[in-house]
Amino acid sequence: MSQRFLLILIIVTLGISSVAWAVLRGNLPPADFTFHNETEIKSMDPATVTGIPEHRILAAIFEGLAKPNPETYLPEPGVAESWDISADERVYTFHLRPDARWSNGAAVTADDFRYGIRRMLDPMTGARYAYQCWYIKNARRYSAGLAGVEPGDRVEVELNLPASQPWTRRGELLHGVLLSKKATDRSGQNSNVVAVRVGNQERQFLVGADTQEAPGGVEPCRQVLLDFREVGIEAIDDKTLVTTLERPTPFWLQLTMHYALFPLYRPCVEEHGSPDWTYPENIVGNGAFRLQFRRVRDRIRLVKSDTYWDRENVRLNIVDALSVDSRTTAFNMYETGRIDWLTDTESLIVRDLLEQGRDEVDLNPAPFLCTYFYGLNLNQKPLDDVRVRQALSLALDREEITRVAMGAGEVVAYGLVPPGIPGYQSQECHRGDPAEARRLLSEAGYPHGIGFPKFEILYNSDETHQTIAELIRKQWQRNLGITVSMRNEEWGSYLNSQRQMNFGICRRSWVGDYLDANTYLDMFVTDGENNRSGWSNLEYDRLVADAAAELDDEKRLRLLESAERILMKELPIIPIYYYVSRNLVRPYVRGFYNTAVDLHPLGAIYVDRDARGRNEYLSSE
Amino acid sequence: MISFLVKRFLWMIVTLWVVFTVSFFLMRAVPGGPFDSERNLPPEIEANMMRRYHLDDPLWKQYWRQLSNTVRGDLGDCFRRDLPVDRYIREGLPVSAALGLLALVFSMVLGITAGIVSAVYRGSVSDLTLRSVATVGIALPNFVIAGLAIIWFVFLFPVFPAAGWGSVRQLILPAFCLGAPYAAYVARIMRTSMLDVLSQDYIRTARAKGLTQRQVVLRHALPGALLPIMSFLGPATAGILTGSLVVERIFYIPGLGSHFVQAALDRDYTLAMGLVLLYTVLLYTMNVLVDISYALLDPRIELE
Numbered sequence: 001m002s003q004r005f006l007l008i009l010i011i012v013t014l015g016i017s018s019v020a021w022a023v024l025r026g027n028l029p030p031a032d033f034t035f036h037n038e039t040e041i042k043s044m045d046p047a048t049v050t051g052i053p054e055h056r057i058l059a060a061i062f063e064g065l066a067k068p069n070p071e072t073y074l075p076e077p078g079v080a081e082s083w084d085i086s087a088d089e090r091v092y093t094f095h096l097r098p099d100a101r102w103s104n105g106a107a108v109t110a111d112d113f114r115y116g117i118r119r120m121l122d123p124m125t126g127a128r129y130a131y132q133c134w135y136i137k138n139a140r141r142y143s144a145g146l147a148g149v150e151p152g153d154r155v156e157v158e159l160n161l162p163a164s165q166p167w168t169r170r171g172e173l174l175h176g177v178l179l180s181k182k183a184t185d186r187s188g189q190n191s192n193v194v195a196v197r198v199g200n201q202e203r204q205f206l207v208g209a210d211t212q213e214a215p216g217g218v219e220p221c222r223q224v225l226l227d228f229r230e231v232g233i234e235a236i237d238d239k240t241l242v243t244t245l246e247r248p249t250p251f252w253l254q255l256t257m258h259y260a261l262f263p264l265y266r267p268c269v270e271e272h273g274s275p276d277w278t279y280p281e282n283i284v285g286n287g288a289f290r291l292q293f294r295r296v297r298d299r300i301r302l303v304k305s306d307t308y309w310d311r312e313n314v315r316l317n318i319v320d321a322l323s324v325d326s327r328t329t330a331f332n333m334y335e336t337g338r339i340d341w342l343t344d345t346e347s348l349i350v351r352d353l354l355e356q357g358r359d360e361v362d363l364n365p366a367p368f369l370c371t372y373f374y375g376l377n378l379n380q381k382p383l384d385d386v387r388v389r390q391a392l393s394l395a396l397d398r399e400e401i402t403r404v405a406m407g408a409g410e411v412v413a414y415g416l417v418p419p420g421i422p423g424y425q426s427q428e429c430h431r432g433d434p435a436e437a438r439r440l441l442s443e444a445g446y447p448h449g450i451g452f453p454k455f456e457i458l459y460n461s462d463e464t465h466q467t468i469a470e471l472i473r474k475q476w477q478r479n480l481g482i483t484v485s486m487r488n489e490e491w492g493s494y495l496n497s498q499r500q501m502n503f504g505i506c507r508r509s510w511v512g513d514y515l516d517a518n519t520y521l522d523m524f525v526t527d528g529e530n531n532r533s534g535w536s537n538l539e540y541d542r543l544v545a546d547a548a549a550e551l552d553d554e555k556r557l558r559l560l561e562s563a564e565r566i567l568m569k570e571l572p573i574i575p576i577y578y579y580v581s582r583n584l585v586r587p588y589v590r591g592f593y594n595t596a597v598d599l600h601p602l603g604a605i606y607v608d609r610d611a612r613g614r615n616e617y618l619s620s621e
Numbered sequence: 622m623i624s625f626l627v628k629r630f631l632w633m634i635v636t637l638w639v640v641f642t643v644s645f646f647l648m649r650a651v652p653g654g655p656f657d658s659e660r661n662l663p664p665e666i667e668a669n670m671m672r673r674y675h676l677d678d679p680l681w682k683q684y685w686r687q688l689s690n691t692v693r694g695d696l697g698d699c700f701r702r703d704l705p706v707d708r709y710i711r712e713g714l715p716v717s718a719a720l721g722l723l724a725l726v727f728s729m730v731l732g733i734t735a736g737i738v739s740a741v742y743r744g745s746v747s748d749l750t751l752r753s754v755a756t757v758g759i760a761l762p763n764f765v766i767a768g769l770a771i772i773w774f775v776f777l778f779p780v781f782p783a784a785g786w787g788s789v790r791q792l793i794l795p796a797f798c799l800g801a802p803y804a805a806y807v808a809r810i811m812r813t814s815m816l817d818v819l820s821q822d823y824i825r826t827a828r829a830k831g832l833t834q835r836q837v838v839l840r841h842a843l844p845g846a847l848l849p850i851m852s853f854l855g856p857a858t859a860g861i862l863t864g865s866l867v868v869e870r871i872f873y874i875p876g877l878g879s880h881f882v883q884a885a886l887d888r889d890y891t892l893a894m895g896l897v898l899l900y901t902v903l904l905y906t907m908n909v910l911v912d913i914s915y916a917l918l919d920p921r922i923e924l925e
Contacts, residue, residue: 023787042702297879322873325870330873
């Protein structure tokens with residue numbers, strides 16, 4: 001009996017202590033400022049990420065040439081203390097500040113930017129946002145690998161790395177001139193070798209060959225690329241960086257605030273390899289904060305950097321970014337005082353809070369650059385008929401949609417480009433007019449909807465999307481007498497169906513990468529990566545291309561406006577509403593403003609619990 | 622005993638291999654891939670990413686590579702996040718285990734107590750009440766219980782924090798919500814088996830000796846009545862481990878349950894595979910332990 005008792009006692013003690021250990025491991029000293037970062041971020045590596053949660057963290061631990069003004073989100077000097085722009089607006093010379101430092105104390109140099117951008121462009125990196133760098137001269141060709149070069153071009157051949165080396169290192173580089181992409185080797189067996197003249201010698205290479213020796217005098221190599229010295233980025237000295245662009249790009253300074261163009265500390269990346277260099281014990285950053293630790297699906301803790309050049313103006317010491325998957329849970333945590341800034345409040349909760357008068361306390365929804373729209377599949381009948389598309393748009397009562405399904409004051413949309421882009425006037429399609437819609441539909445051969453072919457509205461599983469689709473289905477039935485069905489798919493399948501154009505109408509949304517209409521309009525050029533409607537209009541293509549080449553900003557904007565006018569007449573997409581931001585920010589949080597992209601630099605935020613009166617967030621528009 | 626363990630171990634290897642193979646091909650048969658996002662990748666870049674993760678190889682080659690890596694103990698890196706799979710397991714498993722253990726303790730203590738009371742005072746008001754509560758407990762999914770618990774104990778009577786991980790107070794509500802449906806099952810099993818035992822001859826003998834009700838129930842009837850509970854432990858552990866998803870989400874607990882489902886939704890082939898294999902090992906081990914405990918509790922059962 002006593003033995004049995006001892007055994008039970010041991011098991012119970014072990015159980016209790018292991019539970020205690022697991023719980024107490026999660027116990028932490030509190031942070032100065034805690035915010036809801038939506039979901040677990042993918043990585044700290046600028047080359048592999050795309051989302052907003054990642055952006056918030058990366059912008060805190062790195063800094064680009066320019067940094068955003070917290071109030072306007074327009075560029076102001078970051079690592080570069082000043083810049084000169086050439087008369088043709090293609091050459092930017094950045095002068096780096098002498099006191100910009102990495103978190104290990106080393107100086108931030110022009111070469112660190114060149115390295116970061118080269119790594120972004122390197123096909124081996126597999127960067128998703130490489131296209132943000134394609135405005136630089138020849139950058140697109142560099143990132144296309146062998147496909148980007150033709151015989152006669154200067155190329156660089158990267159030889160294979162020894163197997164023990166981290167993937168992030170580069171093999172030995174040979175510079176030469178490409179002779180042929182499809183040469184036959186000397187033994188005549190392989191006709192896919194690349195011939196390059198290196199020095200005075202013609203050498204043959206086999207790209208992507210794993211073996212250290214290839215037959216027939218052919219040398220294996222990792223890749224053959226355009227010579228990087230042909231790409232328009234040059235470090236004149238440690239503190240001067242020159243970027244030469246393909247064409248004038250008015251939003252180039254804004255792009256330098258994007259993580260795709262952040263500098264990287266090369267020894268760190270090359271020594272630890274990917275992804276190990278991004279781990280808290282290894283990572284070297286140059287931003288206002290330093291990464292202390294990351295717990296999966298729990299939090300990322302940032303601490304103020306003591307090497308940041310502007311550290312005197314950073315007032316938060318410890319910041320926690322929580323990855324709470326459930327928005328309701330995050331809201332509960334905000335209401336019980338465990339979160340200071342809730343980034344993405346449920347729209348229907350916002351409606352209730354607004355009714356309770358919380359817009360006087362901690363809530364101030366504001367429009368930002370994101371459009372919710374329905375994409376139409378023009379390969380499918382009857383959507384190939386422009387009259388049908390116009391009828392579908394005219395038959396919508398967008399006011400009803402935002403009133404019933406949304407709650408935060410979302411704005412009805414009649415154009416693709418949201419308002420708020422400096423100098424740009426959004427071009428609108430016609431507002432709701434059921435009678436005109438019916439007329440167009442019968443003109444297209446479907447009077448009262450008779451004989452109208454069936455199609456589906458596709459959306460990803462989400463309550464809000466479902467409510468909207470349901471409302472639209474009813475409005476079309478009521479105003480046009482047509483019946484459409486609805487199909488929801490979970491995220492992965494939905495994206496797949498969207499890419500394969502396996503839908504009639506598909507819910508989509510688009511958030512701008514920078515403050516310019518181009519980020520929306522270049523989506524719909526013929527065969528664009530994100531067109532996904534089958535729509536093609538040569539006049540539209542020409543206008544977008546002309547705008548890209550136009551030096552005069554005024555004329556450029558008018559060209560883009562004409563393009564949007566075509567888009568809104570042809571309607572391969574039907575805009576529904578513009579998003580509003582739904583931040584909940586506690587009154588004691590200061591230095592937080594509504595911005596057009598709904599991003600809020602952490603370096604400017606501070607907490608003042610004694611402050612009285614409305615904070616900047618409530619006062620901003 | 623040794624030969625039993627060896628045999629079970631060999632079967633576990635076979636099971637793992639079958640699970641691996643089936644999951645491997647099932648995952649790839651579902652539409653979509655790990656690099657999908659709302660923005661399409663330019664084809665050159667997509668080709669590079671496929672090449673880097675060897676997704677452009679023929680399927681059998683991918684299968685072979687992943688299988689041999691797994692055998693060597695290398696579960697690989699996640700596709701969706703820049704972290705190795707074993708880091709997820711290292712961070713998430715202790716959390717899930719602590720939560721699960723506490724939930725199990727809750728369900729056992731509540732269930733066994735309720736079962737004994739119901740059986741001993743059979744037909745009384747307390748029996749009826751406990752049985753109705755148990756029926757409701759089985760019928761209610763744990764997210765409903767969690768929602769009610771949050772309204773009561775977080776907002777109406779603020780005794781517990783809303784969510785999070787790092788103190789014992791934060792653990793109580795989620796463990797309760799996770800364990801409650803199982804407590805209801807345990808109570809029903811306990812009541813039945815207790816009634817069964819109480820009608821046995823040796824209990825009558827014990828009463829005839831003049832023992833008090835308390836001695837009869839706790840010392841003589843309880844050990845025999847516990848056997849069916851032991852056999853329920855295996856499936857209960859399985860259910861608690863794999864069923865923690867909802868509770869983990871609602872209470873923002875960084876356990877394994879939400880990784881498991883999210884990995885499948887994200888088409889994160891390596892992470893999903895790692896977790897499927899981990900769960901297979903855990904459940905298999907639990908079942909072997911239950912088998913062994915049978916033999917220990919009841920000498921009539923032999924292991925073979």
